[in-house]
Amino acid sequence: MTTDAIVKRGERPRAAMVAFALLLLALVIAAVVAAPPARSQGGEAGRYTGVASCAGSTCHGRMEGDGIVVRQDELMKWQEPSSAGGAHSRAWAVLSNSRSQFIARNLGIGDPSKASMCLGCHSTAGASRGAVPVDDGVGCESCHGPAGGWISSHYAGVGTNADPDREMRDKHLSNLRAGLWKLEDPVVRAGVCVDCHFGSKGEGQFVTHRIMAAGHPRISFELDLFSSLQAHHHEDADYGWRKFGSGGARTDHVQMWAVGQAVALERSLDLFQSKRGTEGMFPEFFFLDCHSCHRRIFDQAKPLRTGVDNPGRAMAGGEKWPEGIPPYNDENLIMLSAAARLASPALAEQLAARTAAFHRAMTIDRPSAVAAAAKLAETVSALKGAFAARSFSGADAFALVDAISTPAINDRLTDYAGSQQAVMGVDTLLNSMVSSGRVTVGAAAGIRADIDRAYAAVKDPNAYKPTDFQAALGSAVRSIRALR
Ligand code: HEC
């Protein structure tokens, strides 16, 4: 949607809006009084209302982020024209650009801006079954949840209690009960983002290898990094009170990263087991390591190997991964195994054993692979729980950087997808060291050049060389370790 259109829609006359809000509030109160608590939202909970209903100039449509409790300029942030922060407001518009036209022609799906294959991720309308305007793109409710149950009540009543911190906490809890999604919870947030930034079983929420081959970019995601790229809120004292029940509490960025890895892998294994796991007579290539197929062929007297041995693909029984069979895309698996030991040595060992069993099963047949994937997913889910239940200290962040640089992890970075995760992980860990005060902004800036070199080494999949990447990342990691 264009900036003009949304500002226009946001400037609905204030008096009418207040009257409308009061009317809704009265209706909600009537419903609450009349109905038993469990059903107090009636049919409203789960109803999508659209971005315009959040956009009032006294709501989230202010020109300045000077609101007392929240910034209130979230709409402006969401629709920033040129930054990553504004990408979601453009998500539907990109379906009309030339790349989308190219993709659509290849797939033979007609107008991509109307195709359900695309709308599931590029608009809220896909999930709301068209209840909101498609040109909202990915609107507020795609992440904060359908607002029917709380739009009219989520701001009301703050400022009347003697203990404002307690009051704001209670208000947030009542909003959650009314259906607002708990995005400060890493497991909840990761679940919301990976629906579109990895894929789901929902309609139009999966970028198959066919869609990538037709021209769609490969999706790459890291929860904490992408969260900061799209952030439109401040973690001030009242945020701490509202979200965590203490004015000093803040988001644990290392935990956010670790949970993000677990949730992505859990989603991958779950989809692999489902009917998304196959395409016609083939396995769905989306789940496999891209470079294992996409490389040059040499057929000459003196044979040349282009693959690099990956010790992480060891199989149960100790055999080597068989040449010529594409392995699973292990981008999140590698990072998860770096973090697992910190959360639980027992689970780390189980992860290694079940990964090896899964690799072995993949060379047998699909039923064996599916069964082994289910076992591995159980371990991943237990690790997710262990990460979510523990907080990560500054020392943990250093320990994780150490873990990523050990040969056990570093030697597994033989594919650009896994390497991209590694550099995003190191970036996130360094940022968390800065935000927790363990490393100064100046010292971090000095390491930026190394990190940028590592990003550059994974930018072009065809130019990717594992040894160059490992050298660039190794140099960043050594500089970070020197700051301890
Ligand atoms: C699983 C969710 C999902 C589906 C389904 C999906 N996309 Fe995307 N698409 C994304 C994400 C996420 C990005 C951003 C990638 C990034 O930056 O990491 C994206 C990026 C794009 C881009 C590049 C953006 C730009 O600025 O040019 C185009 C074009 C695009 N998608 C078109 C389509 C089309 C056409 C379809 C349907 C055939 C489609 N997408 C289906 C999630 C999806």
Ligand code: HEC
């Ligand atoms: C891509 C997902 C996403 C979209 C789209 C999105 N948000 Fe957010 N929003 C978040 C996340 C994540 C946070 C930080 C976690 C939290 O809620 O505390 C946040 C925080 C906020 C906050 C601060 C919450 C607080 O309690 O301090 C407000 C207010 C907000 N968003 C409003 C909006 C509005 C209005 C829109 C639409 C114009 C919108 N958001 C669109 C993900 C999103």
Ligand code: HEC
């Ligand atoms: C309903 C689907 C959907 C959900 C849910 C969603 N996104 Fe997105 N996101 C997209 C699409 C599609 C794009 C690409 C849009 C474009 O290119 O303009 C995108 C782009 C982004 C970008 C910009 C990436 C870039 O390379 O510029 C960031 C950052 C981002 N999303 C973060 C998040 C986070 C964090 C969450 C969860 C809190 C989230 N998104 C949830 C669909 C979604």
Ligand code: HEC
């Ligand atoms: C099992 C082998 C295999 C794997 C794994 C694989 N691909 Fe492919 N890919 C192919 C084949 C075969 C084609 C050509 C299909 C055709 O002729 O249309 C192809 C075509 C493509 C194309 C179109 C290229 C062109 O010149 O038309 C792109 C882009 C692509 N793949 C991306 C990826 C990405 C990204 C991944 C990893 C997520 C991946 N592939 C994983 C086998 C694979």
